[in-house]
Amino acid sequence: MTYTPHGKHLIAGARVAGDDHFTSAPVDGAAQRFSAGSPALVDRAVKAAEDAFASYGHTDTETRASFLEAIADEIEARGADLTAxxxxxTGLPAARLEGERGRTTGQLRMFAGHIRKGDYLDRRHDPAQPDRQPAPRPDLKLVQRPLGPVAVFGxxxxxxxxxxxxxxxxSALAAGCPVVVKGHEAHPGTAELVAEAITAAAAKCDLHPGVFSLVHGGSLAVGKALVEHPLIRAVGFTGSLRGGRALFDLCAARPEPIPFFGELGSINPMFLLPAATEARAAALGEGWAGSLTMGAGQFCTNPGVAIVLDGAGADAFTEATAAALAGIDAQTMLTDGIADAYRAGRDAVVSHGAVNEVLSKTCQGRSAAPSLFVTTGAEWLAHPDLSHEVFGPLGIIVRAADMDEMRRIAAALAGQLTATLHMDETDTDHARALVPVLERKAGRLLVNGFPTGVEVCDAMVHGGPYPATTFAGTSVGTMAIRRFLRPVSYQNFPDALLPGELR
Incomplete structure (x- = not known):
């Protein structure tokens, strides 16, 4: 690695030191010292973002598209250092980070192409009808306009x-909104290097430097100051239900409430229908084990629950899953805190009287080993706490007595990011009964696949009913841009005063 972190915030193009500091906790190598955020630094960054919005919020789509592409170029130029x-x-392997980098730059370029087309603006025009009776109609034009400065939590x-x-x-930059990022303390050096790339791209595109700022993590007061700042117009967040809900409540309690687009948690249930289970229970168990343990189970789309009809097929599925998980060693988790939370969640399930332990390995320190449990549909329905997310490679098999109970399990679910049906053609009638229920529970429905892996494309929805997300929408794909826009109607406006996209 040739890059050595400077440990400072990047606020409106400037490296800014703070009065307080924290030390990173890497898996490998020496720890680094970073400036910690403060409400005063947040205020400085947000005010710079508001200054930038006066110009950036009125840029044309080509300017913003070129900026997104420049960010992608600058990130790729730092690729080797970012991987290192x-x-x-984080302990993530190089191949995973290289793939994630490609996804990040690919998304930036996809958004650039999308906004160049202009469809996201939803432009509408109702021409004037001065002779209409009984009353004339004015000339009305509509277009989507950016909200203003946006806070993003890494x-x-x-x-x-x-x-x-x-x-x-x-998404926010594509929409025309400056961004203030609160960096996550799990990977501050990575955050800093990406922030350097965005800052370089802004300078290359001759944009107001306040279009982007990074304030490193700090106390809870930093996040509070960010979401409560009167100039912030929306918040993007991915994290825990507890932390996200606290920030959501702060946004709602502001004198002027703002939208909080939070992704908070999901157990991503899978429903194994009878014919599919009978035909390929072993393959389904092996596939689930691979998906469940991918990245040490630290994906928001990790399928933590499998619902299957009681019987021989459920036995075969359970045995195949347990055998596959038994061969998977403990994996390094992203932080010590995440590893501790996983063990606490696993221990809570182990001690729960409504489940039976199939497999649970000992793991210590910053590692996680897979765990597998089984319960009945009746016990699952009687104990809602079993449906709480355990962030890590833990799976629960729910053996439903019949299809009616399986449907009741689906109906009792909280909001999810995904829901999966494993089915064969002869399961179609059973699936037809479940789909209307699952459409109300999840943002993405799958057939015969595993939900880990979120394609970045126009048709993707990465969101769902609460608590999967706080607002029905998506944080992945081109529809994500719409979160940071609002419709404005212009009545009898001369062309000279209209936004450029309407002229």
Missing amino acids: IGSAE ASNFPLAFSTAGGDTA
Whole structure:
């Protein structure tokens, strides 16, 4: 690694030291010292963003598209260093980080192409009808306009794709909104290096430097100051239900409430229908084990629950899953805190009287080993606490007595990011009964696949009913841009005063 972090915030193009500091906790290599955020630094960054909005909020789509592409170029130019520092801080393998970097830059370029087309603006025009009776109609034009400065909280589990230049930041910048990022303390060096790339791109495109700022993590007061700042117009967040709900409540309690686009948690249930289970129970168990343990189970789309009809097929599925998980060693988790939370969640399930332990390995320190449990549909329905997310490689098999109970389990679910049906053609009638229920529970429905892995494309929805997300929408794909826009109607406006997209 040739890059050595300077440990400062990047506020409106300037490296700014803070009065307080924290030390990183890398998996490999020496710890680094970073300036910690403060409400005063947040205020400085947000005011710079508001200054930038006066110009950036009125840029044309080509200017913003070129900026997004320049960010992608600058990130790629720092690719080797990003992989090295990201691996050291998080323990993620180089291949995973390189893939995540490609997803991040690909998303930026996709958003650039999307806004160039202009469809996202939803432009509408009702021409004047001065002779209409009984009353004339004025000339009305509508277009989507950017909200203003946006706060983004970096995620722990995706140091690139959901953090400093991730989906929320890319969406807001595409919409015309300056961004202030609160970096995650799990990977501050990675956040800093990506922030350097965005800052360089802004300078290259001759944009107001306040279009982007990074304030490193600090006390809870830093996040509070960011979401409560009167100049912030929306918040993007990926993290825990507890932390996200606290920030959501702060946004709602402001004198002028603002939208909080939070992704908070999901157990991503899978429903194994009878014919599919009978035909390929072993393959389904092996596939689930691979998805469940991918990235040490630290994906928001990790399928933590499998619902299957009681019987021989359920036995075969359970045995195949347990055998596959038994061969998977403990994996390094992103932070000590995440590892501790996983063990606490696993221990709570182990001690729960409504479940039976199939497999649970001992793990210590910053590692996580897979765990597997089984319960009945009746016990699952009677104990809602079993449906709480355990962030890590833990799976629960729910053996439903019949299809009616399986449907009741689906109906009792809280909001999810995904829901999966494993089915064969002869399961179609059973699936037809479940789909209307699951459409109300999840943002993405799958058939015969595993939800880990979120394609970045126009048709993707990465969101769902609460608590999966706080607002029905998506944080992945081109529809994510719409979160940071609002419709404005212009009545009888001369062309000279209209936004450029309406002239």
